[in-house]
Amino acid sequence: MSLIAITDVRKSFGSNEVLKGINLDVEPGEVIAIIGKSGSGKSTLLRCINGLETISDGSISVAGAQLLDDEAHLKALRLKVGMIFQQFNLFPHLTVGGNVMLSQMVVKKTPKPEAEEMARKMLERVGLSQKFDAYPDQLSGGQQQRVAIARALAMQPIALLCDEITSALDPELVAEVLAVVRELAAEGMTLLMVTHEMRFARDVCSRVVFMHQGRVHEIGEPEAVFADPQTPELKQFLGVH
């Protein structure tokens, strides 16, 4: 059974239909790259999977459970699926440790010592154990993004959604974040990531989804998609003539 099953999903903002019937099944352990032009609906798709947007039509199920728009279902979903954003969105008033511990304690009611232990473990995993007591604004962008990853991981999700997580970073900081993601992929985490890093997508992902005008326009293994694009749109997007 697929871990994430997206069936005929449509999403409109007012009269603007942004997702026009998306079908996509993600198996456990898959690493999927979503690529496509600006405005093609990549972010919207991820946000729908995480319940940040309610879908207009179709269905999404995660680990067999249907995504419904009430607080209990949403919470259950979000415990299974973590999300990381382009703008990091760390909590500025909490230390790095506090950021990673907060939701464990608030949502899962994990006692503080255990939450702290988990936080230290996750920060270790992203190579930031020494920053436990620093505040976000004392970190570089790359470090902040790695904290955001640790924060999501601390909730022990079964899948992670990543929306252009390296786009706001200076070029020299991109590598450190991608290294962390690469490791996660190697460890078997299911990943759905919107990315512009084509090289990374080719190296790490099991499948590549090319979105165009709110539809999955092409989909396949990275070798196939990058080496042999079928549609003129993907060719144009990849700059192949």
Next chain:
Amino acid sequence: MSLIAITDVRKSFGSNEVLKGINLDVEPGEVIAIIGKSGSGKSTLLRCINGLETISDGSISVAGAQLLDDEAHLKALRLKVGMIFQQFNLFPHLTVGGNVMLSQMVVKKTPKPEAEEMARKMLERVGLSQKFDAYPDQLSGGQQQRVAIARALAMQPIALLCDEITSALDPELVAEVLAVVRELAAEGMTLLMVTHEMRFARDVCSRVVFMHQGRVHEIGEPEAVFADPQTPELKQFLGVH
């Protein structure tokens, strides 16, 4: 006699000595480019000449008159020396015409019809006669900077100070402003300009001043300075190895 005579000028902000004894004589009709690293004191020097900063030591005289720090002297000086800034600093609440007329009417008590005539002439000179009734925020950056030049010219100064007047402009707008400056130089206006446009400096200026750590580190004709820098600092600044 020099038009602008700068003798042993020092300027400190608190304990930070930013100008460490500057000597520079500018002859009428000269066009001088001031180059140097960020923080080397270029802007501070121009601002001292215009009396926007008071000097800590040394003297500056313009057309034979000493620069003193009282309102009457300052006003006399500023009637002789115009200044144009990186950020244009147009008056947003006045039209283009109003911007160019205001100081004539307020400072020189020029009657309105004459001020307007002068304003139209100067706007013509910078190629903006059709924008007389527009407001600054309806203009492109390049147009705004040209209005700023017209505004300074309308006071009929004997010299113009320009502080990186193209640095805030998109690359495609730089040329239109430099064209105006080039024309002014050709017409014999005395110009002191801080600039990063090396090509322009080489083409148009009579002398180039290289500032380094609050001192005039090298000075000479553009050919000499650019082709044959003497000091390692200038070499490094110009990227010559």
Next chain:
Amino acid sequence: MNYQFEFGWLVEYYPQIAKGIAITIQLIAVGAVAGISLGIVCAWVRALGPAWLKPVVAAYVELIRNTPFLIQLFFIFFGLPSLGLKLSELQAANIAMVVNLGAYSCEIIRAGIQATPKGQFEAGSSLAMTPFETFRHVVLIPSLERIWPALSSQVVIVMLGSAVVSQIAAEDLTFAANFIQSRTFRAFEAYMVSTAVYLLLAILLRQVLGTVGWLIFPKRAAG
């Protein structure tokens, strides 16, 4: 002028003044703590709360901010008893302070909440926090930090406004000045002394609020 200043009465009436200061401090302490708390709740309602509550809070806020404190006080103390709700003058004064500061801080805090980047709410949601948990743990503290200076000024203004509670016989600092004035006929001196004390209290209050801010908001950037 032929007026002789005379401060001898200070010795005899010093306990009244001390009591007045204590009551003024008590009023502002309760007013600040409960008023800001009320303001936080109301700000939450206005920014993020249930739709049906919003107009109720809006009406409360507008009513309080557009009528004088003195009239609110009279209404609570003299008016409410005819509806069967009788409050002592200190209760009435405290309630008026809380209600007043609640309305003002509601608007100030709401501005702080509305300046929160959307990403903070989304990050909270995606970590499975409910909207309320996100507000409580993620949004609130940075919002308060943004508006702390404005809020502090408002607390000082309300403290100075509390001088009118003497009108309902609450024995605050102004009451002490009036009391002394009516016994010694040293009106000018009594008011000068109490004015100086108010000035001192205002300066102190600012310091205290600054310290409170320093304690509840993380000390970063500088460190």
Next chain:
Amino acid sequence: MIEFTIWDILRNLLLATRWTILLSLVSFLGGGLVGLVLLFLRISKRKSLRAVAKYYIELFQGTPLLMQLFIAFFGLGLFGIDVPAWLAAGLALILWSAAFLGEIWRGCVEAIAKGQWEASASLGMGRLQQMRYVILPQAMRIAVAPTVGFSVQVIKGTALTSIIGFVELSKAGTVVTNATFQPFTVYGLVALIYFALCWPLSKSSQILERKLNVAHRNH
């Protein structure tokens, strides 16, 4: 004893409201003038003048308006100055409003970019000319909303003059209460009248503020 009808109550309160309005106008306009002077002192080049304005503002913003009223009323008389209630009320309110308006306006002047000062200086304008032709016209636009907002505080501030015996709306309220024994009705009406005076000002201040923010975003 003659009975007060509800109309008598309302009529007397409305008549007294004239004083509230007059007092508000006086203190707002007078306060505006003095506030302007304070503004100029506050941004003057002379340190001593700036200090004078700063201490003035700290004093008047740091003490209760009520105390200022008392001192103006009972204090000045001791110096042989005959101070009727309306004068004391007007004076204290003017000095008090001035402190706030001066400070509000200083914020607006300081919000004008430094480049505007420098550009106008380099065109040879003197300080007053800079203020008059360049800075104030821009500062005034952003000052409108907070200034209108503060007028609400002024109206509410006039209620305190009741305590030095000035018969405006609040004092009329207490007097009428005592003649009718209907505090709930009377203070309710008084509150409503204040609300009717203040709310339109609050609202327009909010609307102005929003408009200005939108205008800024469009630039």
Next chain:
Amino acid sequence: DALGDITARGTIRVAVPQDFPPFGSVGPDMAPVGYDIDMANLIAEKLGVKVELVPVTSANRIPYLQTNKVDLVISSLGKNPDREKVIDFTAAYAPFYNGVFAPADFVAAKPEELAGKTIGVTRGAVEDLELTKIAPADTVIKRYEDNNGTISAFLSGQVEAVATGNVVAAAILAKNPPKRPELKFLIKNSPCYIGLSKEQPALLEKVNGIIAAAKTDGSLNAIAQKWLGTGLPAEL
């Protein structure tokens, strides 16, 4: 000299109550009426000047005089040594018996029985000073800024009893209030005097003359009849 100023001005400024029936209160047109107002008019008339009525409260009557905002205080002003230190008094012009007043169910026949009870009083009035002296230590005395406050506090039940003048209580009673102030006991006989600034012998003498004449020619008695419902008592 005050008398000279008054004649020169052509107006006499008199502090009168407007929250203290029957000495001074307002009608539906908000104009002051009462014993003290009639008295002020009488004196002005005899001085041949116009009268300017300045409404005051109990607490600020004396500061008004001290700060020269008025020439005379005709505001049911009682005499005591403290006040005599700062202002001068004429002869008495009206009777005034201070007492404690409360609804029927309030029991207190003498000051000692006020223990633990809550009494409202107007700050700085003679009642305040006297009650403070005679009431037991655990009596709760609430002092209001003016009589409006005191009366409102009594009528709204914020205090159980008030200390005030007997005729004042009677005037309130006459208006059929929700709570009826009945006499519990008298505190002090403290007739009303006209107050004026210290060291104004000419004015003092003149006003005393007018009062004496009004007593003999019956015009003062008429005022008493009109506002108090009885003639002047013999001791005046």
